[in-house]
Amino acid sequence: MNALSLALQLVGGLALAPLLPGLVQYWKARLQGRRGPTPLQPYRELRRLWGKSSVDVEGAGIVYRLAPAVTAASLVLAVLIVPVASGAPSLGAGRDALALLGVLALGRFAVTAASWDVANGFALQGASRDLTIAIFTDATFVLSVAVAALVAHTTNLATIVAGTAGSAVWSSPSLALGAVAFLLVVVAETGRQPIDNPDTHLELTMIHEGPLLEYAGRDLALLQWSAAARHWVVLVLAAQIFLPHTPGVWAQLAALPVRLAILCAGLALLETFTAKIRILLAPRLLAVGAAAALLGVVSWLVQIT
Amino acid sequence: MTARLQPVAAAAIGVFGFSMLATGTTLGSGFTGAFTPRFGVDGLTAFFLGVLGLVTAPTLAFATRYLEPGRRGRITSVLTGVFVLVLAEVVCARDPLTFLAGWELMTLLPAAIILVSRSDDEARRTVFLYLAITHLAGAFTWVAVLLAAHAGALDSTGAVAQGSGLQIAIALTALVGMGTKAGVMPMHSWLPRAHPIAPAPVSALMSGVMIKVAIYGLVRVLVDWLGPLPLSVGILVLALGALSAVGGVVYALFQHDLKRLLAFHSIENIGIIVLGLGACLVLRSRGDETWAAIALAAALLHTLNHAVFKALLFLGAGAFERATGTVEIDRLGGLLRRLPWTGGAFLVGSLAIAGLPPFNGFASEWVTLQALLHVPAAGHLGDGVAGALALAALAATAALAVLCFVKVTGLVLLGPPRSEAVAAATERPLPMRAAVVSLAGACVVLGVAPGLLLGSLVSLAPWPAALPTAIGLHLPGTGSLPTLGIALVLVAVTGVLVVARGRRAAAPAPTWASGQLVEPSLLWTSAGFTKPLRLVLAGVLRPERTIEVRATRGVVQEVAYSGRVPQHLDEQLLAPAVRVALRGAAHARRLQTGHLGTYVAYLIALVLVLLTAAKVGLIG
Numbered sequence: 001m002n003a004l005s006l007a008l009q010l011v012g013g014l015a016l017a018p019l020l021p022g023l024v025q026y027w028k029a030r031l032q033g034r035r036g037p038t039p040l041q042p043y044r045e046l047r048r049l050w051g052k053s054s055v056d057v058e059g060a061g062i063v064y065r066l067a068p069a070v071t072a073a074s075l076v077l078a079v080l081i082v083p084v085a086s087g088a089p090s091l092g093a094g095r096d097a098l099a100l101l102g103v104l105a106l107g108r109f110a111v112t113a114a115s116w117d118v119a120n121g122f123a124l125q126g127a128s129r130d131l132t133i134a135i136f137t138d139a140t141f142v143l144s145v146a147v148a149a150l151v152a153h154t155t156n157l158a159t160i161v162a163g164t165a166g167s168a169v170w171s172s173p174s175l176a177l178g179a180v181a182f183l184l185v186v187v188a189e190t191g192r193q194p195i196d197n198p199d200t201h202l203e204l205t206m207i208h209e210g211p212l213l214e215y216a217g218r219d220l221a222l223l224q225w226s227a228a229a230r231h232w233v234v235l236v237l238a239a240q241i242f243l244p245h246t247p248g249v250w251a252q253l254a255a256l257p258v259r260l261a262i263l264c265a266g267l268a269l270l271e272t273f274t275a276k277i278r279i280l281l282a283p284r285l286l287a288v289g290a291a292a293a294l295l296g297v298v299s300w301l302v303q304i305t
Numbered sequence: 306m307t308a309r310l311q312p313v314a315a316a317a318i319g320v321f322g323f324s325m326l327a328t329g330t331t332l333g334s335g336f337t338g339a340f341t342p343r344f345g346v347d348g349l350t351a352f353f354l355g356v357l358g359l360v361t362a363p364t365l366a367f368a369t370r371y372l373e374p375g376r377r378g379r380i381t382s383v384l385t386g387v388f389v390l391v392l393a394e395v396v397c398a399r400d401p402l403t404f405l406a407g408w409e410l411m412t413l414l415p416a417a418i419i420l421v422s423r424s425d426d427e428a429r430r431t432v433f434l435y436l437a438i439t440h441l442a443g444a445f446t447w448v449a450v451l452l453a454a455h456a457g458a459l460d461s462t463g464a465v466a467q468g469s470g471l472q473i474a475i476a477l478t479a480l481v482g483m484g485t486k487a488g489v490m491p492m493h494s495w496l497p498r499a500h501p502i503a504p505a506p507v508s509a510l511m512s513g514v515m516i517k518v519a520i521y522g523l524v525r526v527l528v529d530w531l532g533p534l535p536l537s538v539g540i541l542v543l544a545l546g547a548l549s550a551v552g553g554v555v556y557a558l559f560q561h562d563l564k565r566l567l568a569f570h571s572i573e574n575i576g577i578i579v580l581g582l583g584a585c586l587v588l589r590s591r592g593d594e595t596w597a598a599i600a601l602a603a604a605l606l607h608t609l610n611h612a613v614f615k616a617l618l619f620l621g622a623g624a625f626e627r628a629t630g631t632v633e634i635d636r637l638g639g640l641l642r643r644l645p646w647t648g649g650a651f652l653v654g655s656l657a658i659a660g661l662p663p664f665n666g667f668a669s670e671w672v673t674l675q676a677l678l679h680v681p682a683a684g685h686l687g688d689g690v691a692g693a694l695a696l697a698a699l700a701a702t703a704a705l706a707v708l709c710f711v712k713v714t715g716l717v718l719l720g721p722p723r724s725e726a727v728a729a730a731t732e733r734p735l736p737m738r739a740a741v742v743s744l745a746g747a748c749v750v751l752g753v754a755p756g757l758l759l760g761s762l763v764s765l766a767p768w769p770a771a772l773p774t775a776i777g778l779h780l781p782g783t784g785s786l787p788t789l790g791i792a793l794v795l796v797a798v799t800g801v802l803v804v805a806r807g808r809r810a811a812a813p814a815p816t817w818a819s820g821q822l823v824e825p826s827l828l829w830t831s832a833g834f835t836k837p838l839r840l841v842l843a844g845v846l847r848p849e850r851t852i853e854v855r856a857t858r859g860v861v862q863e864v865a866y867s868g869r870v871p872q873h874l875d876e877q878l879l880a881p882a883v884r885v886a887l888r889g890a891a892h893a894r895r896l897q898t899g900h901l902g903t904y905v906a907y908l909i910a911l912v913l914v915l916l917t918a919a920k921v922g923l924i925g
Contacts (some may be wrong), residue, residue, distance in 0.1 A: 017820035053715065053811045055811045055812070057816050058813045058814065059721060062641075063718075067800070068806070069798075069799045069806065070799050072799075072802055073799040074795065076794065076798045077662075077795060090810070092787060092794065093787065093791050094784050094785045094786050096671075096783055096785060096786055098671055098674045098678070099662075099676065099784070099786055101674075101700060101703065102662050102670070102703070105659070105707050106661045106662060106795075108707065109656070109659060109711050112715070113714050113715060116716070116720050117719040118816045119721060119828055120817060120828060122817070124829045124834060128708075128835070128838075129837050131707060131708040132708065132841060134704050134708075135704040135705055135708065135838070138701060138703065138704040139698075139701040140699045142696055142697055143693060146678055149682075153782065154783065154855075155678065155782070155784055156783060156804075165538065180578070216794055218806045218807070219806065222806070229779045237581065243484060278792070283841045290697060294690070294693055297689065297690065297693040299691075300681075301681060301684065301689040302686065304684050305686055
């Protein structure tokens with residue numbers, strides 16, 4: 001059982017991650033009445049990019065060259081930290097929820113520093129927006145994870161998955177409020193509408209896509225895989241902590257693909273029915289999420305006192 | 306010659322401190338309320354001596370080549386050495402008199418050093434403001450220490466009753482007095498003014514060690530002497546920490562002078578330390594002694610980490626200043642290529658202060674986050690909400706620090722050089738390089754193996770607490786942070802991916818700017834990069850901007866733009882206080898007529914008043 005969750009975590013995080021944005025795009029096309037690409041489209045793009053040569057930017061240095069690898073490494077680390085089920089053994093990187101904060105920030109730092117290195121205005125515009133929104137995402141992330149950690153009495157993610165299992169924990173509204181907040185974290189981290197538009201190809205409106213402008217070939221492949229892995233990290237957290245789940249490890253493992261598909265469909269639905277909001281309003285939206293999570297903490301405190 | 310011996314002596318202090326901490330032995334006498342000079346070293350003192358030595362040795366080595374060889378340089382060097390000794394004296398003092406004397410000298414010496422190295426009007430005004438603020442606040446330190454000595458709290462813990470008015474009075478006066486010296490908001494106004502104008506090694510000592518000695522004072526009073534404090538004091542400390550952390554980093558973002566920006570980051574990091582201290586006080590008053598000790602250890606670990614990376618960044622700024630002639634961040638650029646050693650070390654310091662793995666800031670911020678999460682986990686409504694808010698504030702602070710330091714890295718180290726002088730900059734001489742590189746090494750070591758230290762820091766709490774020693778951070782009730790494993794994964798995966806990527810670059814091409822040529826005027830500035838945040842926080846920050854358009858006969862000739870983010874605390878709090886003080890001083894000056902007769906009259910009046918008081922029985 002441990003071996004299976006270990007395998008699912010590694011294979012799932014590293015190899016199946018690109019399927020998630022593929023699924024979202026597929027569902028979205030269907031909902032909009034188009035046939036759209038197959039869910040396997042991200043793999044085709046990765047293969048195409050891996051075979052292409054990349055064009056370095058004139059005057060760019062080591063930071064530009066290392067950034068894709070560092071970003072991908074930070075996401076590999078995040079994949080190792082996030083468990084797929086409650087019994088999943090640690091993979092040498094710990095299992096701590098709050099460690100994810102710094103690990104995900106490392107990727108953002110690397111990509112933004114690379115934008116400074118190539119001095120590309122559009123890349124910096126996207127990066128500065130991304131980092132500004134990240135301030136509010138991080139606060140919301142920490143508060144929503146705090147709700148789950150308080151309910152489960154630990155920040156060990158594998159134990160949190162066990163501690164939030166069953167129906168008893170849903171008798172108080174704290175976890176539900178944490179789930180509302182985490183939904184906004186999912187939207188912000190995956191760069192989806194209403195906070196970012198992954199389909200945009202206009203430089204002035206880009207957030208996550210902006211810093212990727214100067215990359216091509218294998219570098220871009222690494223960065224696109226990192227974006228997919230970010231989907232994996234937050235969606236697995238959402239599926240195994242903030243959706244109601246059973247205590248049994250086998251059931252958790254079996255249900256994970258279904259839950260991920262449902263969450264992808266949910267994101268597609270959200271993208272279909274909402275438009276991108278003004279960038280300056282995104283922090284307000286996330287602040288609402290933070291307030292919901294804070295209410296979750298309060299309701300947990302009220303319940304136990 | 307003496308200047309070369311200084312770093313060796315400082316290193317000896319550091320080795321002595323850390324070995325005392327590791328063995329857990331004490332030396333000399335314990336604290337006493339009596340007014341006879343005594344010195345001693347216990348665990349807490351040993352730790353701060355270790356911090357002092359670790360930061361001071363490279364800083365003094367750096368100073369040997371940074372300071373000009375002339376008379377000014379020699380005087381500065383001697384005063385810097387004395388300053389280090391005074392800092393060591395404050396943490397070793399074991400009676401109120403020695404402690405307070407050292408405390409005052411610690412304030413005066415940097416002022417003297419600044420005045421020796423710069424004698425322009427602006428520097429003199431700043432030094433005056435610095436002395437005025439720190440001395441007015443210093444009075445509160447005197448009140449706190451003397452009250453504690455009078456109550457016998459120095460001789461035996463538990464001398465002051467828990468929850469008594471005296472205990473709260475001592476705690477509050479210590480918070481004001483020592484908090485000002487540490488640069489806690491809203492008593493921080495002197496810090497971003499005084500730190501940038503000192504010579505770089507002295508800035509490094511002020512930010513790296515001096516404000517940490519103020520933290521030592523706070524820990525001594527709040528944790529050691531006073532015993533368990535009422536909950537309200539703990540929550541107040543949490544609030545002050547959150548305000549300093551968020552306020553410090555937000556204002557740092559809008560600074561254009563690299564050293565001033567670093568000074569504001571000191572306020573932020575002091576805020577993070579104070580958050581850990583606040584969590585310790587709250588958890589202690591709730592009776593969770595294990596986590597109270599871990600929270601204290603978190604604050605102390607961040608004290609050490611901040612000392613290391615802030616000294617590194619200030620020394621780096623000094624090296625850049627010597628190499629290019631400016632610390633204006635919008636006028637630097639491309640220094641990583643021109644000064645690979647100094648620039649590389651500066652990059653490590655930036656990653657560390659931004660709280661990113663695998664460096665030391667990440668480890669201590671993680672422990673602080675865990676400590677704050679345990680405040681609501683204790684299960685009480687009021688302090689639980691305060692703890693959750695502090696947790697969110699710390700997470701936002703970390704993200705803001707990433708935003709700020711990626712900007713600093715980008716503007717200073719990366720991209721094309723933004724002036725001729727920067728393009729011609731060259732690497733600094735060996736002692737300066739070695740100083741910053743060794744501090745960067747300390748950032749890596751403390752980031753990879755913080756657990757080796759955390760165990761001894763936990764046992765510094767004046768109540769029994771222990772944590773098994775390990776390389777990583779394995780705390781009860783967490784998913785643990787195996788820092789070594791994290792560092793290995795990051796390095797190994799990055800290495801594999803770099804090899805896999807290979808060298809398949811086609812001919813380089815210019816960066817994409819919608820088909821235009823990339824000109825220096827198109828380069829992004831600090832103000833541009835922080836604009837989204839400035840707009841988002843406009844309601845709080847109230848940025849000011851003016852745009853002047855000069856047009857002749859309808860044709861625009863020139864557009865001038867200027868913008869600034871005003872310091873509201875300074876303008877609403879400090880400026881009125883200064884006005885009132887100056888008005889009071891103007892009135893007081895009338896007493897000084899300069900006529901001998903008036904002074905004789907004052908004396909006679911005084912004698913009469915005293916005689917009357919004695920007659921009535923008020924005195925004597």
